[in-house]
Amino acid sequence: MLIQLTENCSGQELQEIYAVVKGIGYKPSPVKTQFGSYIICTGKARVDIRLVGNLAGVRDVHVVSDPSKLVSRLWKVNTTEIPLGDDMKISRNRFTIGMGPCSIENEEQVVQMVTFLKKNGIQLMRGGIFKPRSSPYSFRGLGIDGLKIFSEHCRANGIRIVSEVMQVSQIGEMHDYVDIFQVGTRNSQNFNLLDELGRVDKPVLLKRGMSSTLDELLASAEYIFSNGNEKIILCERGIRTFEKAYRNTLDLNAIPYLKEKSHLPVFSDPSHGVGVRAYVEAMALASVMAGADGLLMEIHETPERAISDGDQSLNLMEAERAIHRIRETVRFRDGLNHA
Ligand code: PEP
Ligand code: MN
Numbered sequence: 001m002l003i004q005l006t007e008n009c010s011g012q013e014l015q016e017i018y019a020v021v022k023g024i025g026y027k028p029s030p031v032k033t034q035f036g037s038y039i040i041c042t043g044k045a046r047v048d049i050r051l052v053g054n055l056a057g058v059r060d061v062h063v064v065s066d067p068s069k070l071v072s073r074l075w076k077v078n079t080t081e082i083p084l085g086d087d088m089k090i091s092r093n094r095f096t097i098g099m100g101p102c103s104i105e106n107e108e109q110v111v112q113m114v115t116f117l118k119k120n121g122i123q124l125m126r127g128g129i130f131k132p133r134s135s136p137y138s139f140r141g142l143g144i145d146g147l148k149i150f151s152e153h154c155r156a157n158g159i160r161i162v163s164e165v166m167q168v169s170q171i172g173e174m175h176d177y178v179d180i181f182q183v184g185t186r187n188s189q190n191f192n193l194l195d196e197l198g199r200v201d202k203p204v205l206l207k208r209g210m211s212s213t214l215d216e217l218l219a220s221a222e223y224i225f226s227n228g229n230e231k232i233i234l235c236e237r238g239i240r241t242f243e244k245a246y247r248n249t250l251d252l253n254a255i256p257y258l259k260e261k262s263h264l265p266v267f268s269d270p271s272h273g274v275g276v277r278a279y280v281e282a283m284a285l286a287s288v289m290a291g292a293d294g295l296l297m298e299i300h301e302t303p304e305r306a307i308s309d310g311d312q313s314l315n316l317m318e319a320e321r322a323i324h325r326i327r328e329t330v331r332f333r334d335g336l337n338h339a
Helices: 011-023 107-119 143-156 168-175 191-197 214-226 254-261 270-274 277-290 316-334
Strands: 002-005 027-032 037-042 058-062 096-100 124-126 160-164 180-183 204-207 232-236 266-268 294-298
Touching (some): 002 011, 011 037, 096 316, 107 124, 107 143, 124 294, 143 160, 143 168, 180 191, 204 214, 214 232, 232 254, 254 266, 254 277, 266 277, 270 277, 277 294, 277 316, 294 316
Parallel strands (some): 096 124, 096 294, 124 160, 160 180, 180 204, 204 232
Antiparallel strands (some): 002 037, 002 058
């Protein structure tokens, strides 16, 4: 059961609600976010919701059978919109394209990317400054100094930044320089990190663990939400299967599933999803048709020389063509004209 509280629910009203919830054998857990206050009630007894629904301070009561309740579509009529300042927002009613290199490599590259994105009307740039690498000897990112340069150029040009945070101690130092925290596939079930990101008033793009089920992804999102942050974007980025012909298997099925189960925006990352440059555009278009609300894609000025993930990065000509086709596909899909 999920109880939505009124905006001005008083301490005394809250105590009364708690008493009633406990009285019917349920355990109440309070949640306060940027958008509202809730009590998650867990228990097994059959309950007449009117017992709670008529109490002062209660706005609404929902019986939510899904294990991840706050992120569930079962209680929320509208879908979640994530404001990013000015007129920019992540929403199911507006298609978002986020592009940039796997890793931020140098200032010159940032300038080139920002120019490219602006020219193509892209408002979100991706780029790692803390990189999770399979080998400890690989480049692990420019760190916070790189993020400052990244941020300076993006801010000056009205471009938002999404960048990966790998551990709790990085949240504070990154906070003022990113617009969206990315949680990578390897940290998708790092519950301490998710808890902390729940205490931050910045959106979180949560990628699916490479061997996580979708319900595990939703449970990870529930960690963030239940700690107080509703601004979550779910992202399918490919999973490990028996298939070895390409890097990962982009699970397109995940997109309609997540959109049905949750009220959160759902993105796809076809770059990591397939891991082969020649197939990335096709998987981007397929993601659009599967219902994605946005795409996160890796691009590079010279992919052959990229420090990381060059094999799956589009060069700028390929990226421009992909943007054009993505927009056409979005228009074909739902008549929207604002990718
Ligand atoms: C990335 O976005 O560069 C990245 C490392 O992604 P993932 O966590 O999906 O591998
Ligand atoms: Mn990458």
